[in-house]
């Protein structure tokens with residue numbers, strides 16, 4: 555087990571899926587949490603669950619990370635509340651479908667604003683605080699960063715750029731004692747695919763196909779991904795920086 559007593563952990567996209575699982579994981583390890591999401595009700599539910607598990611009441615910040623003012627508010631409120639930041643988990647993200655023949659510029663802009671620009675901006679504002687604590691960053695990327703697809707061009711591009719971001723800033727911040735890594739999951743059952751325009755039936759079939767193609771024949775679970783985030787954020791990973799950790803049931807092998 556990892557221990558995050560007195561560590562301040564900021565998690566984006568904590569209102570759902572992998573980020574919610576990460577919030578629960580860190581709360582069980584006694585972390586002081588700052589949780590960010592758009593849907594206030596969902597965020598509150600996760601915050602309450604975390605509070606019940608170890609007694610630390612998370613700071614829940616409702617924010618849209620595509621808004622520069624909200625990004626600044628996330629850092630300001632976290633520092634005002636806790637006085638420091640030890641771990642930044644850049645996890646919020648969206649997917650949009652389409653290749654070069656059928657993607658709109660709106661899809662491109664939305665995906666890049668959420669998956670890349672917000673991460674860049676939030677990390678930029680968090681960096682002085684992370685240097686002060688010799689903290690670390692874990693970015694939620696995807697195997698889509700490494701594996702081309704005809705269906706999700708902008709998403710794959712955003713995650714490929716995110717991996718390069720992870721590596722570049724790992725190199726830049728190493729002399730400051732700040733580690734930076736990413737986790738790159740394969741398919742995990744969350745709300746990510748909810749808005750890609752498939753009916754429930756079509757989505758079920760799509761998921762069945764994806765899972766059927768995974769060598770281990772099972773979707774990755776959010777809890778497993780959360781535990782990997784926790785490991786990379788912990789002192790057990792003190793020599794790991796600039797790495798992109800795949801957790802995908804072997805999907806990338808095909």
Ligand SMILES: NC(=O)c1ccc[n+]([C@@H]2O[C@H](COP(=O)([O-])OP(=O)(O)OC[C@H]3O[C@@H](n4cnc5c(N)ncnc54)[C@H](OP(=O)(O)O)[C@@H]3O)[C@@H](O)[C@H]2O)c1
Nearest residue numbers: 567569570571572591592593619646647741742744745746
């Ligand atoms: N599921 C997979 O198969 C899979 C595989 C590889 C990588 N990933 C990555 O895992 C990360 C988490 O996704 P998930 O699968 O857990 O999906 P999810 O259940 O849809 O969760 C996405 C989270 O991101 C938040 N978010 C999205 N846009 C935001 C914005 N503009 N401002 C603030 N928060 C925003 C959502 O907040 P609200 O719900 O409150 O709006 C939600 O908490 C993403 O980066 C995704 O690319 C997922």
